[in-house]
Amino acid sequence: MIFRAVRDGRPYPEHNLTLKQWAEIPPRPLRLDQLITTKRELALDKLLAEDSTFYGDLFPHVVQWNGGLYLEDGLHRALRAALQQRNQIHARVLVLSGDAE
Numbered sequence: 001m002i003f004r005a006v007r008d009g010r011p012y013p014e015h016n017l018t019l020k021q022w023a024e025i026p027p028r029p030l031r032l033d034q035l036i037t038t039k040r041e042l043a044l045d046k047l048l049a050e051d052s053t054f055y056g057d058l059f060p061h062v063v064q065w066n067g068g069l070y071l072e073d074g075l076h077r078a079l080r081a082a083l084q085q086r087n088q089i090h091a092r093v094l095v096l097s098g099d100a101e
Contacts, residue, residue, distance in 0.1 A: 012065035025092040
C-alpha cells in the first residue's frame with residue numbers, strides 16, 4: 001500500500017494558512033505509508049506534467065491532527081515519488097492545536 005489511507009475531504013478544522021505562512025514551515029521527511037490523503041481522485045495530466053510545481057510550493061502540505069498525517073496538497077508529487085519507487089517525501093507539516101508531535 002502506498003498511503004496509510006485514502007479519504008475524501010479533510011476531517012480536521014480549517015486552519016486558514018496562506019501560501020506565505022506554509023512557506024515558513026521547514027520541510028521534513030515523511031514516509032508515504034504514514035500519510036492519509038484528503039483527495040480520492042487526481043488528474044492524470046497533472047501527475048504526468050513535468051512543470052506541475054511551477055506555480056506552487058515545491059513541498060507537499062501535510063496537516064498533523066488527532067494522530068494522523070493528512071496530505072492536504074501534493075498528492076500528485078507523492079504519487080510521482082511512489083512511481084519512482086521512493087518511500088518518502090519531504091513535506092511541510094502543520095501541527096494543529098491539541099495534537100502533539
